[in-house]
Structures are given as C-alpha cells and as structure tokens.
Amino acid sequence: EAQVTQNPRYLITVTGKKLTVTCSQNMNHEYMSWYRQDPGLGLRQIYYSMNVEVTDKGDVPEGYKVSRKEKRNFPLILESPSPNQTSLYFCASSLLGRGGTEAFFGQGTRLTVV
Amino acid sequence: GIQVEQSPPDLILQEGANSTLRCNFSDSVNNLQWFHQNPWGQLINLFYIPSGTKQNGRLSATTVATERYSLLYISSSQTTDSGVYFCAVRPFMEYGNKLVFGAGTILRVKS
Numbered sequence: 001e002a003q004v005t006q007n008p009r010y011l012i013t014v015t016g017k018k019l020t021v022t023c024s025q026n027m028n029h030e031y032m033s034w035y036r037q038d039p040g041l042g043l044r045q046i047y048y049s050m051n052v053e054v055t056d057k058g059d060v061p062e063g064y065k066v067s068r069k070e071k072r073n074f075p076l077i078l079e080s081p082s083p084n085q086t087s088l089y090f091c092a093s094s095l096l097g098r099g100g101t102e103a104f105f106g107q108g109t110r111l112t113v114v
Numbered sequence: 115g116i117q118v119e120q121s122p123p124d125l126i127l128q129e130g131a132n133s134t135l136r137c138n139f140s141d142s143v144n145n146l147q148w149f150h151q152n153p154w155g156q157l158i159n160l161f162y163i164p165s166g167t168k169q170n171g172r173l174s175a176t177t178v179a180t181e182r183y184s185l186l187y188i189s190s191s192q193t194t195d196s197g198v199y200f201c202a203v204r205p206f207m208e209y210g211n212k213l214v215f216g217a218g219t220i221l222r223v224k225s
Contacts, residue, residue, distance in 0.1 A: 031211045043200075043215040050210060058212065088155055094211050102162035103147065103202075103213055108155045 002027045006091050006106035013081055013113055021076045021109050023091030029104075030096040032074040036060065036087040037108075043090070049074055050096060081113045116141045116205045120216035127191045127223045135186040135219045137201030145204035146177050147213070148186050152197045160186070160199075191223045 004025045013019055025032065033048035035058075045058030049068040063085055065077040074093075078085060089109045095101040117140040127133055137146070148160040161168050161175040163184065168175055172191075177184040188195055198220050202213040 033212065042217055043202075043213075045212050048210055048212065056210075090157060092213075096211065101145065101211065102159070103145075103211065104159065105149075105157040108157065110155065 002104070004091055004093050004104050004106040006089075006109050008109060009107060010110050011112070013111070015082055015113055016080050018077070018079050019081060019111075020078075021089060021091075021111070023074045023076065023106055024072050025074075025091075025093040025104070026072065027093060027095075027104065028071065029093035030071070032068070032091065032093045033058065034064070034066065034074070034076050035090045035092065037090065038087050046076070046089075081111075083113045085111065086113050087111060116143070116203065116208075116214050118201060118203055118214055118216040120199075120201055120219050122219060123217065124220045125222070127221065129191060129193060129223055129225050131191050131223075132187070132189045133191060133221070135188070135199055135201075135221075137184040137186070137203075137216055139182050139184075139201075139203050141182070142206035143179065143182075143203040144206050145211070145213070146179075146184050147202050148175055148184070149200045149202065150195075150197050151200060151218070157200070188221075191221075193223045193225050196221055196223045 034046040035043045047066040049055045091106040094103040119138045150158045165179045198218040201216045
C-alpha cells in the first residue's frame with residue numbers, strides 16, 4: 001500500500017531535550033516536506049526537499065533541522081525543543097513535476113513540549 | 115502570495131442532508147486538493163482536482179480553474195463526515211510543490 005509513515009504519533013517531551021520525528025514514504029517520490037498545524041494559523045510549511053541531499057527552508061524553519069540522506073526518508077529534528085513548538089506535525093510527499101502532482105500526507109505527530 | 119478562502123467556516127447538518135463547500139483562490143494554480151481532517155487529526159486525501167469534475171461515492175468535486183474556485187459536494191451526509199475540510203493549492207509560478215492551505219470548513223453532522 002502506498003503510504004507516508006510518521007513516527008511517533010504522539011510525543012510529550014521536556015524543553016531542551018533533542019528529538020527526531022521520522023518520516024518514510026514508499027512511492028519513490030522526489031519531493032518531501034514538513035508542515036505544522038496550529039489553531040488559527042492553519043498548516044504552514046517548515047522545510048522541504050526536492051531530492052536526496054537537497055533541502056531548503058519553508059515558511060517557518062526556525063528551531064528545526066532536516067536531512068535527506070535517502071530518497072524514502074525525511075526526518076524532522078528538534079535539537080532544543082521549546083513550548084512554542086507544541087503543534088501537530090505532518091510529513092508529505094509527492095512526485096516533482098512541472099504540472100503539479102498529488103501530495104500524500106502522513107498520519108500526523110502530535111507533539112507537546114512542556 | 116496566493117490567498118485561499120474557504121466558505122462557510124462552519125456548517126451544521128442533519129444526517130442525510132446535502133452540502134456544498136467552496137474554495138476560492140486568488141491566482142492561477144496547477145494543483146488543487148481537498149482533504150478531510152478527521153477527529154483524530156489525520157488528513158485524508160479526498161480529491162486531486164486541478165480542473166474538471168470528479169466523483170467518489172457520496173462526494174464529488176468541481177474545479178473551474180479559469181474562474182479560480184473549486185466546490186466540494188457532500189450528499190446524504192453521515193456523522194462520519196464530521197471534521198474539517200481543507201482546500202489546498204499549489205500556485206502556478208511557485209518553485210517546488212508547496213501547498214497553500216485554506217483555513218478550512220468545520221462540518222458537524224448530527225444524527
């Protein structure tokens with residue numbers, strides 16, 4: 001089954017404790033990205049990757065890191081989480097095409113930083 | 115940047131009723147998708163519909179790209195249809211595949 005898999009689904013952590021949210025897709029998509037969803041602010045893009053070893057900032061990159069060492073994986077790293085990073089996070093993937101292609105989203109990761 | 119407006123913001127339906135959700139966008143797009151966010155927070159792909167009409171069971175969608183709007187029709191609504199419906203677009207001249215989301219329509223279906 002074609003899918004985007006995120007882990008963990010739920011995470012409660014303390015301020016300053018480094019964490020990684022994993023994302024994996026099995027559709028051989030070039031493009032992967034991370035979004036966060038906050039009440040009143042909607043979904044906003046954090047980082048994206050056009051292919052292996054090619055990553056760039058989205059609209060709200062501060063406090064996050066990413067890496068793309070393999071085509072299927074795109075982990076999101078919070079090196080020193082703060083309470084303002086409490087949010088619902090989504091990973092997404094799609095083919096990279098000039099005409100636009102369908103994006104597929106993971107199940108979401110609900111992160112609470114205390 | 116592109117603006118995506120969804121209406122209505124809130125909708126309460128009796129089970130079995132029909133509804134139409136609207137998405138207006140301010141610039142040309144080459145991707146438009148409708149999503150349903152269920153009460154557990156998951157984003158479910160409903161339609162990939164940059165233009166034309168598609169149907170999937172009780173749901174259908176129409177996008178008129180030249181007039182910059184899309185409509186999502188829900189017929190014979192069920193309580194499981196409750197949740198938030200998002201429209202998301204990829205602006206035509208945007209680099210990469212970033213989606214810009216509307217604020218969503220909150221749908222509550224009562225039994």
